[in-house]
Amino acid sequence: xxxxxxxxxxxxxxxxxxxxxxxxxxxxxxxxxxxxxxxxxxxxxxxxxxxxxxxxxxxxxxxxxxxxxxxxxxxxxxxxxxxxxxxxxxxxxxxxxxxxxxxxxxxxxxxxxxxxxxxxxxxxxxxxxxxxxxxxxxxxxxxxxxxxxxxxxxxxxxxxxxxxxxxxxxxxxxxxxxxxxxxxxxxxxxxxxxxxxxxxxxxxxxxxxxxxxxxxxxxxxxxxxxxxxxxxxxxxxxxxxxxxxxxxxxxxxxxxxxxxxxxxxxxxxxxxxxxxxxxxxxxxxxxxxxxxxxxxxxxxxxxxxxxxxxxxxxxxxxxxxxxxxxxxxxxxxxxxxxxxxxxxxxxxxxxxxxxxxxxxxxxxxxxxxxxxxxxxxxxxxxxxxxxxxxxxxxxxxxxxxxxxxxxxxxxxxxxxxxxxxxxxxxxxxxxxxxxxxxxxxxxxxxxxxxxxxxxxxxxxxxxxxxxxxxxxxxxxxxxxxxxx
Numbered sequence: 001x002x003x004x005x006x007x008x009x010x011x012x013x014x015x016x017x018x019x020x021x022x023x024x025x026x027x028x029x030x031x032x033x034x035x036x037x038x039x040x041x042x043x044x045x046x047x048x049x050x051x052x053x054x055x056x057x058x059x060x061x062x063x064x065x066x067x068x069x070x071x072x073x074x075x076x077x078x079x080x081x082x083x084x085x086x087x088x089x090x091x092x093x094x095x096x097x098x099x100x101x102x103x104x105x106x107x108x109x110x111x112x113x114x115x116x117x118x119x120x121x122x123x124x125x126x127x128x129x130x131x132x133x134x135x136x137x138x139x140x141x142x143x144x145x146x147x148x149x150x151x152x153x154x155x156x157x158x159x160x161x162x163x164x165x166x167x168x169x170x171x172x173x174x175x176x177x178x179x180x181x182x183x184x185x186x187x188x189x190x191x192x193x194x195x196x197x198x199x200x201x202x203x204x205x206x207x208x209x210x211x212x213x214x215x216x217x218x219x220x221x222x223x224x225x226x227x228x229x230x231x232x233x234x235x236x237x238x239x240x241x242x243x244x245x246x247x248x249x250x251x252x253x254x255x256x257x258x259x260x261x262x263x264x265x266x267x268x269x270x271x272x273x274x275x276x277x278x279x280x281x282x283x284x285x286x287x288x289x290x291x292x293x294x295x296x297x298x299x300x301x302x303x304x305x306x307x308x309x310x311x312x313x314x315x316x317x318x319x320x321x322x323x324x325x326x327x328x329x330x331x332x333x334x335x336x337x338x339x340x341x342x343x344x345x346x347x348x349x350x351x352x353x354x355x356x357x358x359x360x361x362x363x364x365x366x367x368x369x370x371x372x373x374x375x376x377x378x379x380x381x382x383x384x385x386x387x388x389x390x391x392x393x394x395x396x397x398x399x400x401x402x403x404x405x406x407x408x409x410x411x412x413x414x415x416x417x418x419x420x421x422x423x424x425x426x427x428x429x430x431x432x433x434x435x436x437x438x439x440x441x442x443x444x445x446x447x448x449x450x451x452x453x454x455x456x457x458x459x460x461x462x463x464x465x466x467x468x469x470x471x472x473x474x475x476x477x478x479x480x481x482x483x484x
Contacts, residue, residue, distance in 0.1 A: 004089070005102040008076075012103050015075040020068035027060040028053065035133060052132050058125035062386050065114055066423065069107065070393040071416035076103070077401030078412050086402055096464040100398055107394045115387040119272045127270040145169065145193070154202070154249060167193045172206065174247065183214040186247055204247040211240050269379060276380045280373060287369050294362055298355070374441050378434050381445035388449050393423065395456040399463030423448050 080086040089099055145151055147169075150160045156178035162171025172191050176184035188209030193202065214237045271279065336344065396419060404411060426448035434444025443450075 004094075004099075008099070008102045009106060011079065012072060012076045012106065016068055016072035019071040019075075020064055023064035023067045023071075024057060024060060027064055028057060031056050031060070048132070052129055055125045055129035055132065059122055059129060062114070062118055062122065065110070066386075066389055066393050067416070067420045069110070069390050070397040070420055070423075071412060073103070073107075073394050073397030074401040074404075074412040074416050077398050078404060078406045079401075081402050081405035096399070096402065096460070103398065104394075107391060111387045111390045114390060115383060118383045118386055123270045123272055123275075130270075157249060169193065172204065172209075174204070178250075185212045186210075187212075188245075202249040204249070206245045206247060207243070209242060209245065211242070211245075213238050271376075271379070273380055273383055276376050280376055280380075283369060283373050283376075287366065290362075290365075294358075298358075371437065374434065374437060377441035378431065378445060381442055385445045385449055388446075389423070389427075389452075392449050392452050392456050393419075395460055396452055399456075399459040402463045403459070423452060426451055 077086065080089075086099070090096070145159060145161050145164070147161055147163045150158045152158050156176065158175040158177070160171075160173045161169040164170055168190070169192075170190045172186075172188045174186040176182075176186070186206070186209065188204075188206035190208070191204050191206040193204055333341065333344065397416065400415065400419075401412065404415065406412060430439075430444040430447030432444075433439045433447075434441045439447075
């Protein structure tokens with residue numbers, strides 16, 4: 001039995017690692033494709049790219065693991081069935097459930113490790129890469145050049161442009177103060193701006209302009225008797241024109257600024273289940289307090305409740321006789337004059353409009369707070385549903401591999417891709433419905449597992465009993481049973 005366990009685990013480990021690596025590569029490429037516009041042309045260093053890649057890889061593991069488990073389970077059982085090894089094991093008296101016992105233990109360990117990883121590591125990884133990609137998105141050369149104003153963000157330079165968008169500008173004026181002994185000014189009618197491949201330099205491709213340089217003042221000459229003579233104390237200058245020129249600026253003073261990560265810490269994706277639970281309690285307490293305060297303010301604004309509150313809470317000996325007379329006075333609407341009735345009606349209408357407006361604002365505020373709570377609940381259930389999804393997909397893939405009897409990267413890859421597409425679509429639908437408030441966060445996050453769990457049970461039962469799942473007779477029998 002130990003040899004069987006060792007053989008099963010070894011057969012599963014190889015395909016799992018390969019498929020996991022392929023899945024991670026595909027997802028990382030998808031990420032780069034999504035943010036290619038933000039990463040290109042920024043001159044980012046290799047260390048920044050590797051840091052971003054490291055954190056993004058950690059956050060993509062929840063998507064890569066289900067696909068890897070599904071594909072590797074189909075390949076492992078498919079190889080055993082194709083080589084008749086599964087048949088030999090069954091003929092020796094072992095059931096499919098017994099054969100899958102070691103792999104089930106491995107998958108359970110992977111699922112529990114995934115929950116731990118999703119609860120403690122992924123929130124930190126999300127915090128890191130969201131903050132980093134935010135800083136990269138803010139690092140745009142075109143953002144430091146504002147038409148009509150001088151930009152001094154580049155150390156030693158003052159740059160002004162008249163107009164332009166993206167990397168093409170008109171009316172460019174560059175004051176170069178990097179050399180303290182020389183004042184250099186460059187003016188051009190138009191030009192393009194781009195970074196060098198290594199990101200260390202900024203190039204201005206200038207058209208139709210001139211360069212004006214003023215050197216340091218010439219020191220005066222003195223005669224032996226101490227009198228000044230000779231050349232006057234002036235600033236020599238020179239001017240040159242050009243039709244096309246390239247001006248290079250060192251970007252050592254314009255590095256990637258790292259923002260404070262605390263600005264992202266309160267987002268639901270950056271919290272573990274314990275922090276989410278604490279946050280939800282705080283939101284519920286705040287909502288309850290807001291509703292209670294609104295009710296108190298609503299009552300306090302009505303004369304009836306004001307008078308009742310004064311009568312109940314004031315000391316009897318200190319009550320104002322005039323106020324008490326007004327409180328105890330009963331006004332009958334039919335006894336009022338016409339003008340008093342009109343005034344009372346208009347006052348009532350004004351108060352009703354004000355209350356309706358306040359109620360609408362309060363309702364929108366509570367609705368926003370409820371949507372915010374749903375986001376936290378979605379992330380809370382996502383961490384648990386991911387663990388169960390890995391187990392469900394294993395029990396979908398393993399019996400399916402035993403049924404199709406195909407191993408390798410041929411048919412299993414096609415089958416796994418189709419099944420994972422179904423799982424991903426179900427997960428996306430549940431997530432979208434939960435975020436829109438159509439269904440509860442619990443139902444939305446567990447929707448894919450609820451749909452696939454019966455399929456997994458049916459496939460396991462069919463594979464364990466060698467039932468012909470994909471034959472015409474099996475489908476005819478299934479529909480015949482349904483008709484009855």
